[in-house]
Amino acid sequence: MENEESITDRQVSRRAILGAGAAAGLVTMMPTEGYAAGFSKAANVKGTISALFMKQAGYSDTDVAKMTADFKKVYPNVTVKTEFVAYEALHDKIVTSALAHTYDVVLIDVIWPAEFGSKKMVVDITNRWPASWTNDMLGGAVATAVYNKHYYGIPWILDTKYFFYNTEHMAKAKVDEASLDTWDGVMKAASAIKKAGLVKYPLAWSWTQSESMLCDYMQLLGAFGGQFLDASGKPAFNKGGGVQALEFMRKSIVDGLTDPVSTATAAEDDVRKMFSAGQISMGLNWTYMWAMANDPKQSKVAGKMKVLQTPAGPGGKRPGINGSMALSMSSGTKNPEAAWAYMSFLTSQKEQNAVAMDSLPVWKSSYTDPVVVKTSPAVVAQAKKELNDMILRPQVTKYNAMSLVIQAEVSKALIGQKTPQKALDDAATKAAAVLNA
Amino acid sequence: MIEEKRNVLERFKSSGRFRGEGILAFALILPSLLVVGWIILYPILRTFWMSFFDIESPLPGSYPFVGLHNYFAAFKSSDFRMVTEHSLYFTFVSTFFELTLGILIALLLNSPLKFRGFWRSIVVIPWALPTIVNGALWKWIYNGNYGVLNELLHVFHLGGQGHNWLGSPFEALNMVIIADIWKNTSLVVFFILAGLQTIPSDLYEAAKVDGSTPIKSFWNITIPLLVPSIMVVVILRTIDAFKVFDIIYIMTKGGPASGTQTISFYTYQQTFSNEYFGYGSALAYLIVIFTLVIAWFYIKLLRQGTLEGVS
């Protein structure tokens, strides 16, 4: 790849563009892969496309606007309309708009390629996928848009849940920060903090009945050595590590270490806010939390926090949940060339590196790139470890239906309506019914 | 003079100038038919058609015809039974309290209060608050950590801090119902007030002369005469309660432990999240049927077919 020198190139070229819009700068910005090898070819791509994104703190509306402006400089004849909806509305928006061909490019979550791909709602882009990408991207990223060995999108957002903790609380409760390397240590630390009376509940999670709860569960399932589906595709989370993970979650509530608000309405952003207010001492969250919780303007714990790779379970395993997202081409697009140009531009390493502060790139070499590392050294150091080992939610066409029945049962176990084993057995029966239907 | 006109009118009515009303009626209704019909009719029929197929994608294609299978599947599903129970509970409890409180408040606003206009204006406010804002507001009030409800109870020594009002399934459903009651009781008040104003006051005078107490008069005069208003408002509220979606979407998303999943929210999830379009269409029609059955039940119960022009 072209990382080291091209980054400096980019710096120069961006300045040139900002200054005079010099065509020379534009050329150096072009991705060098074969699919769009020159400026003249870029000028041939014409038309108007519209793209659907989500509102988030990672790649924010502003970041997308900036990337789109860069795109416009390289592809002057393509007009891009961007639209943003909440994550909760994203899937349903893609579904309702499919027949009307509203969007050319859509952002899809890692759990949707099977559904959208098998129903031909997004285009199979396997023949456009350069072989080099498979090596140049991190494995977890590549897996984002794969279903049945076909590619249904270009990975764009690479994310997993990291472990954040309040260093001040640890010091006051005399907890050795090294002990936070395992979940066992985390629970001991939580007890110590509670005993020291620093906070009422040292932990909070995104355990409202939703996909975010399942993300936390899956990450723990991985740590406890569980399996979600077995090799034949049948639910296996009701055995071994899967059950231990849920027992662990429930126990943390019973022991008074997890704020019970977690199971009521709390999602990721509630965890961030409680952490930022110094009200909890530890929590799992996506990358975006680092910048916000470390910002003195909106956080009381800025400068008093650290981020770690997700803690290990009893067997030493510690995969992070794969929470990545990809840009896909909507099957209704009438302008696949422009759509492809836009997708591949936004996912290109240069564009991603430029906003690495908000969301880490999908490209391997970016993580050794000093410019990227400099944006947030603390996160990048942990990301290098955690992104190598990620747990993928099953790529099945009925993922959503399966997830909904599991969420309901896990929720019952967390509030104590059922034992973890019973809840997961029921969930397995229902999930199997969904998968076989 | 007036008598004379009446006579002319009688002759006039039989004279034939009233014929051809059908055409005029059609002409007057046509705009409504156009506005409502052309955009509603196709979706209604299309959804009905879809409910007999096993459709799992929004894209056109050939999908297997399954007859009534989607309807049977709903009745066999334990989830469907659960969400129906939640919806029925939501509907009956919210309607019951809205009606009771609504009648009490209407009586209060009909009594010789000072600044009656002021009190009546206050009642309008919750009704005018958009449902989404209402949901967000109550979610914030109920918040376990920063919510004002916990603090209020704490100040009055009525409860411990940090209680999660939306933390357990049944409690959460009731708390959502309270938010709904807070907003929608106003509507009942308007209807009942209007009904109260049509009751002639000499009825009460006469009852008093006969030795009736105010409470007796309330049961013997007010309530029977309010039955038509009650029925209209109960049917309206039932229809709305069965459709309830927004407040669940904003407050709980159906959790915890699916405790606040209502039939409309479940239908939405099955249709859009799971892409079970055939099943979702069948569910939607079941909602319509349930609503009609409940409306019919009320009409029977109140034994007065006075839903204007319908029954």
Next chain:
Amino acid sequence: MKPSRAYTIFIHVAAVLMGVVILGPFLWLFISSISPAKELISVPFHWFPSHPTISRFKDIFLQSANGENVSANFRVSMVNSFIVATGTTFISILVGSLGAYAFARLKFRFRRTMLFGFLSVYMLPPIVLVIPLYLIIANMGLLDTKLGLIITYCSLITPFTLWTMSNYFRTLPADLEEAARVDGCSRLGAFFRIVIPLSKPGLFASALFAFLLAWDEFLFALIFTSTTNSKTIPVAIAEFAGKYSSDYGLVCAGGVLAALPPVILALIFQKNIVGGLTAGSVKG
């Protein structure tokens, strides 16, 4: 006869209690909207912010709307909501009144069946309609437009205005129109010259209902809109109360503003609600 003193005290205490229960949550919405984000989640609890701020309102009104600014987007959404609700109200009242008059005064076949048909549209859960309707709106090129929403809302709200107006017309004595007609007025002439002027309370009340229904609508707006071009205020608020962003203060500030137009309208026309809307629906 004067009511007893105890009774007078009782009803006033009850009224005050009612006022507190109704205004309390509303007041909390307002207080939260002027509390700085840090104070909203501070322990111990703040009943009133020690540093009240109107910065959120300032942001909403003064920041430039470039599509990326949440605060300014609230403002744009308010304008969208206002246009959509006003347009819907106007059309549905105009169209609904004409039809309502036919149902109230004319005799024709299938009258009841038709009225019931209109009413049952109101009973339909939006979920029945949303996907096919999406396709219709998309084919007309009206996705993500205010016009698309107006058309959709009109078709849902017209049955309601038709019903309420028809009820109101029935409460008016028929003699007046008939007298006018004897004097040579046509049916329509009598409708416009006699019935409409007499129906102002009913019209205001129905219009208020139509406006509130349109202002409140969520599901269709959620599915049909996607940019600030047409997003209405409930969608903007729901979006901001989503997974990755939930500054409750800003949600509350948006809520206060979203509540203002309907609350003000409802207060202005408060007297008509009781007299105009419902009188008809309960009388034969």
